[in-house]
Amino acid sequence: MLAVFGGVDAAPAAPREPGDEAFSDAVESIRRSILGDFELAHELAEQALASAADADALALARAAAGLAIATWPEAIRRADDPIGDAARDLAAGGAAALDPTFAAPVVVLIAEAALACARIELAAELLALAGPMPDALFGREDHPFLTFMRCVEVRVLVFAGDVSGADAAVRAAIAGARSPIDRAFATACAAVVDGTSDRRALAQQRCAELLASGIAPDSVVASGIYVLAAYAVITIGDVPTTVRLILAAGGDADLGHLRIIDRAICFEVLVHAAVDDHDLDAAQSWLQRCDPLAGHPIVDSTIGRIRSRVALLAGDAQAALDHALLSVEHAHRHRRGIEAAEGEVLAARARIALRQTGEASRRLAEVVAEANERGHRAVRLSAARELRPTGRRLPPEPSGWDGLSAREREVAGLMVADRSNAEIAAELFLSE
Numbered sequence: 001m002l003a004v005f006g007g008v009d010a011a012p013a014a015p016r017e018p019g020d021e022a023f024s025d026a027v028e029s030i031r032r033s034i035l036g037d038f039e040l041a042h043e044l045a046e047q048a049l050a051s052a053a054d055a056d057a058l059a060l061a062r063a064a065a066g067l068a069i070a071t072w073p074e075a076i077r078r079a080d081d082p083i084g085d086a087a088r089d090l091a092a093g094g095a096a097a098l099d100p101t102f103a104a105p106v107v108v109l110i111a112e113a114a115l116a117c118a119r120i121e122l123a124a125e126l127l128a129l130a131g132p133m134p135d136a137l138f139g140r141e142d143h144p145f146l147t148f149m150r151c152v153e154v155r156v157l158v159f160a161g162d163v164s165g166a167d168a169a170v171r172a173a174i175a176g177a178r179s180p181i182d183r184a185f186a187t188a189c190a191a192v193v194d195g196t197s198d199r200r201a202l203a204q205q206r207c208a209e210l211l212a213s214g215i216a217p218d219s220v221v222a223s224g225i226y227v228l229a230a231y232a233v234i235t236i237g238d239v240p241t242t243v244r245l246i247l248a249a250g251g252d253a254d255l256g257h258l259r260i261i262d263r264a265i266c267f268e269v270l271v272h273a274a275v276d277d278h279d280l281d282a283a284q285s286w287l288q289r290c291d292p293l294a295g296h297p298i299v300d301s302t303i304g305r306i307r308s309r310v311a312l313l314a315g316d317a318q319a320a321l322d323h324a325l326l327s328v329e330h331a332h333r334h335r336r337g338i339e340a341a342e343g344e345v346l347a348a349r350a351r352i353a354l355r356q357t358g359e360a361s362r363r364l365a366e367v368v369a370e371a372n373e374r375g376h377r378a379v380r381l382s383a384a385r386e387l388r389p390t391g392r393r394l395p396p397e398p399s400g401w402d403g404l405s406a407r408e409r410e411v412a413g414l415m416v417a418d419r420s421n422a423e424i425a426a427e428l429f430l431s432e
Contacts, residue, residue: 049061104134108126158192184210198381
């Protein structure tokens, strides 16, 4: 059991016991996924799925298969739908067949596989089936896998666009982290929440902490921490730092050390940087690097935004708009709220190039209003930046109590309770 739920870093090889081959194969598959041996991870997961003879082994095999699909592009063409199968069985009462001590962590692990496959709506459904995050695991309040479970919840919420919900959840992840890798993972999640909440200074501070931690991006988990930090700084417009983080995490020019969705989003950032430099050749070169991923359902929304960016730089605004709108459609299908908002901003950029300024302004105002309700305040900055050259402005933000984010309301409440700055910072895990 500890070979699976030992923390967020690479698990040790699992002993193979007679009669327990499916469970052992699933554990080894997960370990191989973490270490970057993606094809073998898929083969082992397939073996585990074929031989699983009880509910626990089958659930773990499905988690392993989902993680393999998220990392090896060929797996999606060979596999059925282990994540969807797991969600359907669990919703139909299958969770009752799991060992009670095993149920919550393995369901969260399946949710992680869904998240890694960019199926955020399914990840959210699985988290709901897992129930409230436990305060202890296997009799330990400091069990390292608790940090992983909490970080899954944070990432599902934030990438769905529910930044206010993620803001509350990330505090438990930070408070419970013990090892350096666990703390780095929780800090990276917090940086993404801060960036999307438009807390720029705090996002930069957390990313600086990660870079100073000395953790090398030498596994999928560690590389993922760098990618999360890159997500955080791109939301606040720091493209050069984002590029450095991505190239450190990716391992090679094809970013082959990363999960499929992370690879595609990182290619998008590299295209973004090339567009900022008005370098069409570089943008098209990075787009070509995405060709092996094109048509893959995990990256359909991301590839659409990449094509939109390149088309607009090449002077084809109509194609840019078509790609952006298709990207938004794909993102909404799987509740990828952050990506949907980014696609809307790109669609507005294309509309402005097509001299459809009124429609661009109207739609951006709607997107910003929706994002504000969920604490995704960074969208307002992006939208305002697009409208500025047109002379148009977004409607002013709501004032008073309703204009505050969930975190700002917490701070205000503690101020009313006569707490000091230091006390508020300590309670909410913020810098003073």
